[in-house]
Amino acid sequence: MIAGRIAAVALMIAGAAAGATAAEPLPSGTSYLSEGLRTQQLDEAANPGMLWVGEGARLWELPQGPAGRSCTSCHGAAADAMRGVATRYPAVDAPSGDLLNLEGRINRCRTRHQEAEAFAYESDELLGLTAFVARQSLGMPVRVETGGAAAPHYDAGRAFFHRRQGQLNLSCAHCHVDNAGRPLRGDTISHGLANGYPAYRLEWQALGSLHRRLRSCSFGVRAVQHGYGSPQYLALELYLAARAEGVPVEAPAIRR
Ligand code: HEC
Ligand code: HEC
Numbered sequence: 001m002i003a004g005r006i007a008a009v010a011l012m013i014a015g016a017a018a019g020a021t022a023a024e025p026l027p028s029g030t031s032y033l034s035e036g037l038r039t040q041q042l043d044e045a046a047n048p049g050m051l052w053v054g055e056g057a058r059l060w061e062l063p064q065g066p067a068g069r070s071c072t073s074c075h076g077a078a079a080d081a082m083r084g085v086a087t088r089y090p091a092v093d094a095p096s097g098d099l100l101n102l103e104g105r106i107n108r109c110r111t112r113h114q115e116a117e118a119f120a121y122e123s124d125e126l127l128g129l130t131a132f133v134a135r136q137s138l139g140m141p142v143r144v145e146t147g148g149a150a151a152p153h154y155d156a157g158r159a160f161f162h163r164r165q166g167q168l169n170l171s172c173a174h175c176h177v178d179n180a181g182r183p184l185r186g187d188t189i190s191h192g193l194a195n196g197y198p199a200y201r202l203e204w205q206a207l208g209s210l211h212r213r214l215r216s217c218s219f220g221v222r223a224v225q226h227g228y229g230s231p232q233y234l235a236l237e238l239y240l241a242a243r244a245e246g247v248p249v250e251a252p253a254i255r256r
Contacts, residue, residue, distance in 0.1 A: 025141070025246030029190040030253055032181075041254040049131060049200035049252025052124065052207045056132025059125060065114035071129075074113060082136035086249050090238045092149040099153045099234050102130050103209065121228035127207045131198045134251035141248055142195055144241040157239030160232060166223030172236075175217075187256060192217075193244040194237060196253025207252055210237055 030038060040046045060071045060078055075081035090101040093108065100108060106129050107118040119126035146154040161172045175184070176192030183189075197210040204212070211233045215225045226232040 026191040026193060026243065028195055028247050028250060029193055029255065030196060030250055032188040032190050033254065033256075037254050037256075041250070047200070047252065047254060049198070049207050049254065052128040052131045052198070052200075053135050053252065055124060055128035056130070056135075059129050060132060064110070065116040067115065069114050071109070078132065078136050082133045084137050084140055086134040086137040086251070087140050087142050088144055090150075090153075090234055090241060091145060092153070094149075097149065099150070099231075099238065101210075101229075101234055101237050102133055104229060104234070106130060106133065122209055122212060124207075127198050127209060130209070131207060131252045134198070134249060137249040138251075139248045141246045142241055142244040143246070144238060146238070146242050150238065153235045153238050154242060156232075157235035157237070157242075160236050161239050166218070166221035168221040170221045172217070191243070192240065193247055194240045195244050195247045196250045196255065198251060199253040199255045201255045203256065210240075213255075 030041060033041070044050050057078075063070045063073070071078070086102055089105065090099050091105075092098070093100050093105070096108075098104070103121060103126055106126065110116045110118050119129070144150070164171050164174075172192060175189050179189050180191045181188065194210045197213065198207045199213070200207050201213070209228065211226075211228045211230075214233050214236065215228075218225045
């Protein structure tokens with residue numbers, strides 16, 4: 001009798017799970033842009049971020065290091081080899097156990113496989129290659145690994161996102177969850193996703209990395225600005241990517 005009731009409850013739970021639909025992806029930051037900027041972002045001839053993509057395409061073919069290897073030497077055409085790659089980053093690099101975002105992965109290939117020097121974070125070279133690689137996933141949904149070796153990074157990123165910080169004592173979630181869609185200083189607060197990065201920001205008059213954007217948000221609440229490529233921002237980047245599950249890659253996006 002009791003066993004029968006438990007079985008019935010188990011069936012109900014199983015039924016509810018099967019009937020549940022996957023959560024809708026959050027709206028991309030692009031949906032809060034003016035019509036004009038959205039059109040400009042979509043038009044490859046008018047999107048200023050495409051200048052960096054062009055530079056990345058040139059660097060992809062450039063022989064580097066003692067063996068004179070280019071990215072093409074090992075990977076072949078980027079349109080095939082890099083298709084969908086950006087949707088999976090940040091990811092843990094198995095040999096080292098390090099969490100790498102796209103910038104970190106590209107620099108790892110520079111040092112490990114080309115025996116060349118790493119590019120400086122925020123250099124036009126690294127922004128260009130990152131935008132070029134990300135562009136090969138245009139329109140493809142973000143889907144990062146958050147379990148296994150990535151789990152501790154994901155947990156750290158989630159904790160960071162929900163922790164109050166700075167003189168204003170606000171967490172990322174206070175703005176990007178509780179107040180998403182509301183105006184703030186002439187902007188509309190988005191869900192704080194990273195699917196458009198590297199992005200061309202009008203305020204910068206340049207392409208910039210996600211970590212540059214995160215430094216602006218940290219500064220905005222008068223909190224510590226972590227370094228480019230720091231473990232704190234990498235973990236946060238992984239959490240942002242997990243929140244963006246199903247949202248299409250749009251790099252290089254245009255932002256205000
Ligand atoms: C000597 C060969 C070699 C060269 C040159 C090379 N790579 Fe790689 N790349 C690899 C290997 C091997 C991997 C797999 C991960 C590893 O073992 O480091 C990889 C992985 C990657 C990945 C991740 C792919 C994925 O599916 O996760 C990216 C992105 C990448 N390379 C970009 C580049 C770029 C950009 C350049 C040029 C600056 C470059 N690589 C140069 C060998 C190379
Ligand atoms: C006081 C409110 C506020 C706080 C707190 C805040 N941000 Fe932002 N953030 C903004 C505004 C305003 C923008 C620019 C408009 C937009 O895209 O949301 C922005 C932009 C962003 C973007 C770019 C989104 C896009 O599509 O271009 C990301 C990512 C982001 N924030 C992440 C964070 C993270 C992570 C934290 C916590 C460390 C944080 N923000 C804290 C207000 C805030």
